[in-house]
Amino acid sequence: MLGRLSVAVRRGSAFVCGATGRLSESLLGSWSVGCDSAGFKIGICPGRFAHSTVMKRPRPLVLCGPSGCGKSTLTTLLMKDFGDYIRFSVSHTTRPPRSGELNGVHYYFVNREDMEEDINRGDFIESAEYSGNLYGTSKRAIEEVQEMGKICLLDIDIQGVKQLKSTPLNPLYIFVKPPNLDELEKRLRSRGTETDESIQRRLQVAERELELGMKPGYFDLVIVNDDLEAAYKHLKRAVGELVDQARV
Ligand SMILES: Nc1ncnc2c1ncn2[C@@H]1O[C@H](COP(=O)(O)OP(=O)(O)OP(=O)(O)O)[C@@H](O)[C@H]1O
Numbered sequence: 001m002l003g004r005l006s007v008a009v010r011r012g013s014a015f016v017c018g019a020t021g022r023l024s025e026s027l028l029g030s031w032s033v034g035c036d037s038a039g040f041k042i043g044i045c046p047g048r049f050a051h052s053t054v055m056k057r058p059r060p061l062v063l064c065g066p067s068g069c070g071k072s073t074l075t076t077l078l079m080k081d082f083g084d085y086i087r088f089s090v091s092h093t094t095r096p097p098r099s100g101e102l103n104g105v106h107y108y109f110v111n112r113e114d115m116e117e118d119i120n121r122g123d124f125i126e127s128a129e130y131s132g133n134l135y136g137t138s139k140r141a142i143e144e145v146q147e148m149g150k151i152c153l154l155d156i157d158i159q160g161v162k163q164l165k166s167t168p169l170n171p172l173y174i175f176v177k178p179p180n181l182d183e184l185e186k187r188l189r190s191r192g193t194e195t196d197e198s199i200q201r202r203l204q205v206a207e208r209e210l211e212l213g214m215k216p217g218y219f220d221l222v223i224v225n226d227d228l229e230a231a232y233k234h235l236k237r238a239v240g241e242l243v244d245q246a247r248v
Contacts, residue, residue, distance in 0.1 A: 057146040058246035060169055061086070061239065062154045064161050065176030065213065066206030068188040070225040071155050074176065077232050078153075078239060085243045087150040089141040092124070095133035108141070125167065126160035139167055151239075151246055158209045172242055174235065175219040179226040181206065 063071045079086065092108045094115055103109050115134050119127050127136030137154065145152035154160070154171065161173060178184040184206055188199045212218060221238055225231040 056149075056246075057143075058085075058149060058151045059242060060142055060146065060152040060154060060171035061242060062156060062161060062164065062171045062173045063176060064156055064158060064173070064209075064219070065225075066178060066184060066209045067202040068184050068191065068206075069176045069178040070187070070228065070231070071176050073228065074223075074225065074232055074235055075153065075155060078235065081236060082151075082239060082243055085151055085246060086153050086239075087145045087148065089137055089145050089152050089154065091135055091137050091141070092118075092127075093133055093135045095131075095135075108138075125154075125163045126156055139169070142169060149246070151242060158212050172221070172238065173219045174238065175213040175222045176231075177210065177213060177222055177224045178206075179224060181210075183226075 063075065065071055090104060090106075090108060092110050092115055094110060094112045097103065097107070097109050101107065101109075112134060115127075115136065118124060118138065119134075119136065123140065124136040124138050125142070127134060129135075137156070137160070142152045142154070152171075154164075156164070164171060178187070181203060185199060185203055188194055188202060194202065213222065221234075223231050223234045223238075
């Protein structure tokens with residue numbers, strides 16, 4: 001049973017305290033642990049007093065937006081400015097490793113049976129099948145980046161965002177919006193990576209994504225990627241604040 005509950009929080013420091021003074025962090029093993037809205041790990045100790053904070057976990061960053069809106073372009077710029085503070089999570093795949101690929105570095109190489117079991121258990125925030133192999137991002141892979149003290153960057157679609165919203169990860173959700181669908185089509189064509197059929201499919205999906213992306217409050221921030229320099233300036237300001245919070 002819980003006693004009186006109070007929470008001592010000091011940004012950026014790892015400490016545990018209680019009515020009798022400081023307690024060892026190792027006690028946390030028996031505490032129930034969760035994340036508060038600012039990404040702090042909170043331990044709740046059963047007993048006369050209960051408290052506290054502990055290790056700070058940087059808040060992840062989600063970039064979502066229709067295919068061709070410019071997420072990769074903006075990410076490349078972000079990595080130039082904040083590469084020391086931001087990491088991608090390591091994805092899982094059932095395809096065999098290619099020469100030089102290392103397990104846990106390039107991918108987690110797993111068998112289909114295990115991965116399907118984990119997906120069914122809800123351990124993945126997103127997964128998809130390409131060319132007969134499964135790919136996906138596990139919640140644990142995101143936590144691993146957080147435990148390194150880095151901001152985990154996730155470039156995911158709206159289905160992934162829906163799934164993330166049911167977890168305690170509490171990322172900063174940013175929606176990257178193209179100026180309009182005509183411009184989006186132009187960009188997809190000029191990139192030269194898609195067939196006509198693939199472009200039409202992406203544009204259809206984009207309409208649905210834009211509906212949800214523009215729903216008030218669904219994303220923390222919507223950045224219109226019209227002029228690239230202006231869009232990046234907007235993004236850089238938001239991510240700069242996230243990096244500052246992670247460094248405090
Ligand atoms: N502001 C911009 N103005 C003009 N062209 C842009 C702008 N931003 C990106 N582009 C171009 O649009 C194309 C699509 O951009 P990008 O590949 O970054 O999109 P994406 O959202 O990552 O797409 P996907 O989800 O399919 O990976 C690229 O050719 C890129 O150079």
